[in-house]
Amino acid sequence: MLGHRFRIFALCAGVAVMSIAGAAAATAQAYPTQPIKVLIGFGPGSAADILARLVGKQMEVSLGQPIVVENRPGNSSMIAAETVARAPADGYTLFMATIANTLNPAETKSNFNLGKEMAPITLLGTVPNVLVAHPSVPASNLQELVALAKSKPETLTFGSSGYATASYMAAELFNAKAGTKIVTVPYQGGSNQAVSDLLSGRITLMFNVAATLAPHVEAGKLKAFAVAQAKRASIMPDVPTLAEAGMSGYDAGIWIGLLAPAGTPPAIIEKLSAAANDALNTEAVRTALKLQGTDPVGGTPKEFADFIRADIEKWSAALASSGAGK
Numbered sequence: 001m002l003g004h005r006f007r008i009f010a011l012c013a014g015v016a017v018m019s020i021a022g023a024a025a026a027t028a029q030a031y032p033t034q035p036i037k038v039l040i041g042f043g044p045g046s047a048a049d050i051l052a053r054l055v056g057k058q059m060e061v062s063l064g065q066p067i068v069v070e071n072r073p074g075n076s077s078m079i080a081a082e083t084v085a086r087a088p089a090d091g092y093t094l095f096m097a098t099i100a101n102t103l104n105p106a107e108t109k110s111n112f113n114l115g116k117e118m119a120p121i122t123l124l125g126t127v128p129n130v131l132v133a134h135p136s137v138p139a140s141n142l143q144e145l146v147a148l149a150k151s152k153p154e155t156l157t158f159g160s161s162g163y164a165t166a167s168y169m170a171a172e173l174f175n176a177k178a179g180t181k182i183v184t185v186p187y188q189g190g191s192n193q194a195v196s197d198l199l200s201g202r203i204t205l206m207f208n209v210a211a212t213l214a215p216h217v218e219a220g221k222l223k224a225f226a227v228a229q230a231k232r233a234s235i236m237p238d239v240p241t242l243a244e245a246g247m248s249g250y251d252a253g254i255w256i257g258l259l260a261p262a263g264t265p266p267a268i269i270e271k272l273s274a275a276a277n278d279a280l281n282t283e284a285v286r287t288a289l290k291l292q293g294t295d296p297v298g299g300t301p302k303e304f305a306d307f308i309r310a311d312i313e314k315w316s317a318a319l320a321s322s323g324a325g326k
Helices: 002-030 047-063 075-085 100-108 142-151 166-178 191-200 210-218 266-280 283-292 301-322
Strands: 036-040 067-071 093-098 118-127 129-133 157-160 183-186 205-209 223-227 254-261
Touching: 036 047, 036 075, 047 067, 047 093, 047 118, 047 254, 047 266, 047 283, 075 093, 075 100, 075 118, 075 254, 093 100, 093 118, 100 166, 100 301, 118 266, 118 301, 129 166, 129 210, 142 166, 142 223, 157 166, 157 191, 166 183, 166 205, 166 301, 191 205, 191 210, 205 210, 210 223, 254 266, 254 301, 266 283, 266 301
Parallel strands: 036 067, 036 093, 157 183, 157 205
Antiparallel strands: 093 254, 118 254, 129 205, 129 223
C-alpha cells in the first residue's frame, strides 16, 4: 500500500516538475514581451552610458522590444547595482556594470558580490588605460622607467582620479608588480586636474583612459610606455601592452558588462547574451566604439562570470597589499 502511494506521489511530483520546467521554457521562448530597462550608475555621456545606448539600439533589432537606458548615478554606481540586484529576476531590469563594481565593494569591505548578486550576461567592452609620462622623465621604455623608479624611490609620482579608483589601483598594482615605490597622488576632483598637472610637469606619471591621452601623446606632450590591459588598444595600436613591454600578469583596463538579477532563467540569459554579441559584431557598433576609444569584447555568460570572479580576487589582493582598503 505504501509502495503504491509512493509511486503515485513520485508520479505527481514528476508531473509538477515537468510542468514548471515547461512553463519556464515557454516563458523564456516568449521573452521579451515588453520593454527592457538597463540601469547605469553613471551619468549621460560616460563610457558605460555610450556603450549601453549603442549596443542597446542594436539589441532591439534581435529582441523586438525597446531597450530603455536609465542613468542612476551615485556611490560609484553601487546604488544602481543594488537596485537591479533586488529587481524581479525576469530579464526586464538589467545592469551595466563596470570595474567600479568590483573595486568599490573591495575598498569599502561591503558584502556585495557582483558575481553572486547578479547573473552575468556578456562582457561588452574595455576602455583601455595607458601608462604615460611627462617628457622630462628620463626613460624611453618600461625597463628604463622601472630602473629609474628603483634608483630613486618615492621621487616619481603617479596622478590618479581619486583614492581607490581604477587609476589609483592601476598605479598600486604597478608598484606591486615592479617592486617600485612611486608615490600615488589622488586628485579628489577627478582626472582632469591630474592630466593638467601631468602636462605641466607637476606630476610625472599617470594611468588614464587612452582616448583622453592619445591626442597629447600624438602631439608630443606626453610619452606612452604601455597599455594596461591584455590586448593593445585599438585607438593606440602602436603602444605595446605591459606584458609585451616586460611586465607579465598585469591587467588594469576598465571594463563594462551587462548583468541581470541572480535567478534570471538561463534561457533568458542566453537570449540576452546572443543579442548582445550580435550587436557587438555589427560594423556600425564596432566603428562607433572605436571612435570612443572602447574596444568591443563579447563572449559567453560563463566567460564573463569567470572574469568577474578573477577581477574581484585581483583587486581585493591589490587593496590589501597597498593598504588602500584599510
